[in-house]
Amino acid sequence: MAIDLQLQAPTTAGLTWAVTPNPEAKSEAERDEILAAPGFGKHFTDHMVDICWSEKGGWHRPRVSPYGPIQLDPAAAVLHYGQEVFEGLKAYRHADGSIWTFRPYENAARIQRSAYRMALPELPVDYFIDSLRQLIAVDGGWVPSAPETSLYLRPFLFAKEAFLGVRPAAKVAYYLIASPAGAYFHGGIAPVSIWLSTTWSRAGKGGTGAAKTGGNYASSLLPQSEAYAKGCDQVLFLDEGKYLEELGGMNVILVKKDGTLVTPESDSILEGITRDSILTLAKDRGHDVEHRKVTIDEWREGAASGDIVGAFACGTAAVVTPIGRLLAEDFEIVHHGDAAAELALSLREELTGIQYGRVEDRHGWLLRLDA
Ligand code: PLP
Ligand code: COI
Numbered sequence: 001m002a003i004d005l006q007l008q009a010p011t012t013a014g015l016t017w018a019v020t021p022n023p024e025a026k027s028e029a030e031r032d033e034i035l036a037a038p039g040f041g042k043h044f045t046d047h048m049v050d051i052c053w054s055e056k057g058g059w060h061r062p063r064v065s066p067y068g069p070i071q072l073d074p075a076a077a078v079l080h081y082g083q084e085v086f087e088g089l090k091a092y093r094h095a096d097g098s099i100w101t102f103r104p105y106e107n108a109a110r111i112q113r114s115a116y117r118m119a120l121p122e123l124p125v126d127y128f129i130d131s132l133r134q135l136i137a138v139d140g141g142w143v144p145s146a147p148e149t150s151l152y153l154r155p156f157l158f159a160k161e162a163f164l165g166v167r168p169a170a171k172v173a174y175y176l177i178a179s180p181a182g183a184y185f186h187g188g189i190a191p192v193s194i195w196l197s198t199t200w201s202r203a204g205k206g207g208t209g210a211a212k213t214g215g216n217y218a219s220s221l222l223p224q225s226e227a228y229a230k231g232c233d234q235v236l237f238l239d240e241g242k243y244l245e246e247l248g249g250m251n252v253i254l255v256k257k258d259g260t261l262v263t264p265e266s267d268s269i270l271e272g273i274t275r276d277s278i279l280t281l282a283k284d285r286g287h288d289v290e291h292r293k294v295t296i297d298e299w300r301e302g303a304a305s306g307d308i309v310g311a312f313a314c315g316t317a318a319v320v321t322p323i324g325r326l327l328a329e330d331f332e333i334v335h336h337g338d339a340a341a342e343l344a345l346s347l348r349e350e351l352t353g354i355q356y357g358r359v360e361d362r363h364g365w366l367l368r369l370d371a
Helices: 028-036 077-081 104-117 125-142 214-229 273-284 296-305 338-355
Strands: 047-054 058-066 084-086 089-093 099-102 150-159 171-181 192-197 234-239 243-247 251-256 261-264 289-292 308-315 319-327 332-334 366-368
Touching (some): 028 125, 047 125, 077 150, 084 104, 084 214, 089 125, 099 125, 104 150, 125 150, 125 171, 192 214, 243 261, 251 296, 251 338, 261 273, 273 308, 273 319, 296 308, 296 332, 308 338
Parallel strands (some): 192 234, 192 319, 261 289
Antiparallel strands (some): 047 058, 047 171, 084 150, 089 099, 089 150, 099 366, 150 171, 251 261, 308 319, 319 332
């Protein structure tokens, strides 16, 4: 079959994209069927983006190609030493049909910080943003329009050089794929339960906890399986056996009786963009926000005395979800707190209102991707 390769004019980022349309792209009917019930991370769009990097040539050969398997040498460094980083952000369809994303410059900066920590090259911010626009230009039809649905964008960077010595790879690939998304948790926005892992830790001082790198997630899988076995949705990790860190894939915020929001400060957790946004919106409403070390005992004692009335989890995938219960080996915290759940849901409503264009974007967080 002849390859229908189109070379575009250079973009403002200075990239000349080679675009190969997918000859086996899904029909509109097939796509609509997927978009009607997308789930999370199960279906992928028709195309993907990639850019190569080599020590000698820098960033080169930006492409948009049909979505499909990647050919890798079995000695590719990522398969052996896990030299990899990724991001997660979403594209939202507004009522007028336009497509927007939320704070992408924060994701662009974070993937650079993650790359630095994992000795990977830093993708220039304008290449990152350009890659989002290129994918939306071919796969914009995959951004769903039903309430609370979006197109989850997954940029990632990995070591593809084939060698078995342990050193930073001299050949790296950047990819962007996309997956239509509904609610992350099966229960939608119903309160979730959390298992407190005291056997395993996620990160340590000077480690990779603040980087969004695959190894952090790989090491969370065993404790996450224990959480499922205990009937819980997510796992909470502690630092030094006592300070709250974060969940396997989300940050955590506690709600005090007086409306103060408390969230762990640590250099070993992922600095969530959702958490920062939620705390900004809460401050706008007059809530006090404390970003500091928080012990599990403070939560336990606060819940018992009534000083802490609830908690919620937040992240791109989960948005904002109330935590109804924390289960540990030898104790349990249950939050019936309607006020805290109501606050979580009203902050969620405001945040998603901005993301979907229903609420004024007063902080300038949105970027249009389809124009
Ligand atoms: N913490 C972890 C471990 C995560 O995987 C995520 C999700 O990306 C977050 C926190 C929340 O980050 P963000 O709100 O930027 O998605
Ligand atoms: C995200 O929220 O983007 C994440 O990467 C977390 C994961 C649970 C999907």
